[in-house]
Amino acid sequence: MDTSTIVILDFGSQYTQLIARRIREFNVFSVVLPCTTPPEKVKALNPKGVILSGGPCSVYDADAPEADAGVLAMGVPVLGICYGLQYIVHHLGGKVVGAAAREYGHAEVTVVAETPLFRGLPGTMDVWMSHADHAEELPEGFELTAKTSNAVAGIADEARKIWAVQFHPEVAHTRQGMELLKNFCLDICGAEQDWTPEHFIQSTVERVRAQVGTGHAICGLSGGVDSSVAAVLVAKAIGERLTCIFVNNGVLRKDEFLKVQTTMREQLGLNVVAVDSSERFLAKLAGVTDPEQKRKVIGNEFIAVFDDEAKKIFEAEKSSGEEIAWLVQGTLYPDVIESSSVHGPSHTIKSHHNVGGLPADMKLKLIEPLRDLFKDEVRRIGRDLGMPDDIIERQPFPGPGLAVRILGEVTAERVAILQEADQIVVDEIKKAGLYRKVWQSFAVLLPVKSVGVMGDQRTYANTCAVRAVESEDGMTADWAPLPYEVLRTISSRIVSEVRGINRVVYDITSKPPGTIEWE
Numbered sequence: 437m438d439t440s441t442i443v444i445l446d447f448g449s450q451y452t453q454l455i456a457r458r459i460r461e462f463n464v465f466s467v468v469l470p471c472t473t474p475p476e477k478v479k480a481l482n483p484k485g486v487i488l489s490g491g492p493c494s495v496y497d498a499d500a501p502e503a504d505a506g507v508l509a510m511g512v513p514v515l516g517i518c519y520g521l522q523y524i525v526h527h528l529g530g531k532v533v534g535a536a537a538r539e540y541g542h543a544e545v546t547v548v549a550e551t552p553l554f555r556g557l558p559g560t561m562d563v564w565m566s567h568a569d570h571a572e573e574l575p576e577g578f579e580l581t582a583k584t585s586n587a588v589a590g591i592a593d594e595a596r597k598i599w600a601v602q603f604h605p606e607v608a609h610t611r612q613g614m615e616l617l618k619n620f621c622l623d624i625c626g627a628e629q630d631w632t633p634e635h636f637i638q639s640t641v642e643r644v645r646a647q648v649g650t651g652h653a654i655c656g657l658s659g660g661v662d663s664s665v666a667a668v669l670v671a672k673a674i675g676e677r678l679t680c681i682f683v684n685n686g687v688l689r690k691d692e693f694l695k696v697q698t699t700m701r702e703q704l705g706l707n708v709v710a711v712d713s714s715e716r717f718l719a720k721l722a723g724v725t726d727p728e729q730k731r732k733v734i735g736n737e738f739i740a741v742f743d744d745e746a747k748k749i750f751e752a753e754k755s756s757g758e759e760i761a762w763l764v765q766g767t768l769y770p771d772v773i774e775s776s777s778v779h780g781p782s783h784t785i786k787s788h789h790n791v792g793g794l795p796a797d798m799k800l801k802l803i804e805p806l807r808d809l810f811k812d813e814v815r816r817i818g819r820d821l822g823m824p825d826d827i828i829e830r831q832p833f834p835g836p837g838l839a840v841r842i843l844g845e846v847t848a849e850r851v852a853i854l855q856e857a858d859q860i861v862v863d864e865i866k867k868a869g870l871y872r873k874v875w876q877s878f879a880v881l882l883p884v885k886s887v888g889v890m891g892d893q894r895t896y897a898n899t900c901a902v903r904a905v906e907s908e909d910g911m912t913a914d915w916a917p918l919p920y921e922v923l924r925t926i927s928s929r930i931v932s933e934v935r936g937i938n939r940v941v942y943d944i945t946s947k948p949p950g951t952i953e954w955e
C-alpha cells in the first residue's frame with residue numbers, strides 16, 4: 437500500500453485502539469499489531485513511525501508482554517506511551533521502579549527540554565496519567581524532556597529517533613494530546629495525510645474489482661450501517677453482479693422489512709432479494725425462553741435461509757459459466773484487532789450471532805471491504821458515498837432482534853405488541869432530537885403482568901421497560917437521563933396506544949453491571 441502508515445504495537449492498554457483512531461482523525465493511516473509482531477513483519481509495512489502503546493503490566497511481571505527489541509532499532513521514529521516508555525527504558529539499560537504512589541488521573545507536566553515532540557505546546561500541560569511504575573534512571577543517550585512533581589514524564593534520544601511520554605496523549609483529558617500526536621506523525625515521521633474517504637473508496641473499489649474479476653458476490657443485509665456501506669462499496673465495484681439477501685426473521689422492528697427493501701433498492705440502487713421467513717423463524721422459536729438458545733435458533737435458521745437463497749443465485753450464475761463465488765461481510769477493524777490480540781478474544785458474555793459460517797461445499801471467498809475501518813470511519817465513508825442519514829446514523833440493532841427484547845417466549849402476538857411500543861419509543865426519541873445523542877433507545881417486553889385501571893375498567897396486562905443508554909462503543913454504557921417530558925410522553929402513548937401494555941418502567945442500570953440488552 438502506498439499510504440503513509442504508522443504502526444502501533446499493542447501492549448494491552450485499554451486505550452490502544454484510541455491511539456489509532458486519533459491518528460486517523462488527522463487522515464494518517466495507522467494499524468494496531470500485537471507487541472509480539474517480529475520486526476521484519478513491522479518493516480514489511482514500510483511504516484513511517486512506530487508507537488508502543490501502554491499496558492496493564494509492570495516490566496517486571498512474569499507475564500509482562502514482550503516485544504522484540506529490534507523494533508527500537510529499525511531506523512524509523514519510535515514513540516513510547518506509558519508502558520511503552522517503561523519498556524524502552526528497561527530494554528535499553530535504564531531503570532524502572534515501582535512508585536510509592538500511583539499517578540492516576542489529571543497531572544501537570546512541565547517541559548524541561550526542547551524537542552520536536554513538544555514543538556508549539558505550552559511549557560506546562562494538563563495531561564492524563566495512569567501508571568504505577570516509573571523511570572528512575574534513563575538509558576545512555578536519553579535526556580529528560582518533561583516531568584511531573586513525582587516522576588519522569590518525557591524522554592528522548594533524538595540520535596536514535598526515540599521519544600517517549602509517561603502520560604496518555606490519545607485520551608481527550610490530555611488537552612494537547614492531538615497536537616503531540618501530530619508533531620510525532622507529521623513532523624517527526626513525515627507521514628502524509630493521505631488516509632481520506634475518497635482515497636479509501638477509490639482504492640477499495642479498485643481492489644474489489646480486481647479481486648472479483650468476472651465473478652458474482654452475495655451479501656447479507658441487516659439494514660444496519662455496516663452491511664449497507666459494505667454492499668454499496670462492492671456494488672460500486674461490480675454493479676449488478678452483487679446480490680444482497682435481506683431476510684425477515686420475524687423479529688425485526690415494525691415495518692422494517694418493507695422500509696429497508698425500499699431504501700436499499702430505490703435510494704441505494706442495490707440488487708436485493710428479500711425473503712420473508714418470519715413464520716419459519718417463529719415456529720422454531722416456539723417454547724424457547726433461554727436467551728442463548730434464542731440466539732442459536734435464530735443464528736442457525738438464518739444460515740439455513742441464507743444458504744438456500746445463495747444456492748439459487750449461484751445456480752443461476754453457473755449457467756453463465758462463472759463458478760467463483762464471493763461473500764461480502766461487514767467485518768470492522770476492532771474485530772480484526774480482537775482476533776489477533778495478544779490476550780485472545782475476550783470472554784464471551786453473550787454470543788453475538790450475525791452471518792455465521794456457510795457450508796464448505798459452496799467454497800465462498802470472503803470480501804471484507806471494511807476490515808480496516810473503525811465504526812466512525814464507516815459512517816464517514818457512507819456519507820461520502822452519498823448514503824442517506826437515516827441509514828448512516830442508525831442506532832445498532834442486534835442480529836437476534838426483538839427476540840432478545842421479549843423476555844420469555846417469543847410469539848407472533850408478543851412481537852406485534854413490542855413492535856408497537858418500540859416504534860413509539862424511537863418516534864419520541866427522534867422528535868426530542870435525542871436519537872443521535874443516545875447510543876440505543878428501545879422498548880423491552882417483560883414477562884410480568886400487573887393490574888391497572890383504564891376508564892372504569894380494571895386491566896391486567898403486560899409491563900414494558902424503556903431502555904436508553906449513552907455509550908461510545910457498546911462495551912460500557914450509562915443509562916441516559918432522558919428528560920421527564922420525553923418519558924411522560926412515551927409512557928402515556930404506550931399505555932394508551934398499545935393494546936396489551938398497561939404499565940411502563942424506565943431502566944436506570946448502567947453497563948456494567950447491567951448489559952445493554954435485557955437478554
Ligand code: XMP
Nearest residue numbers: 786787788789832834835836910951952953
Ligand atoms: P450487551 O447487551 O452485550 O450489548 O451490553 C452490547 C451491544 O451488542 C448488541 N448485541 C448484539 N448484537 N447480536 C448482535 O448482533 C447479538 O446477539 C447481540 N446481543 C447484544 C447490543 O444491541 C449492544 O449494541
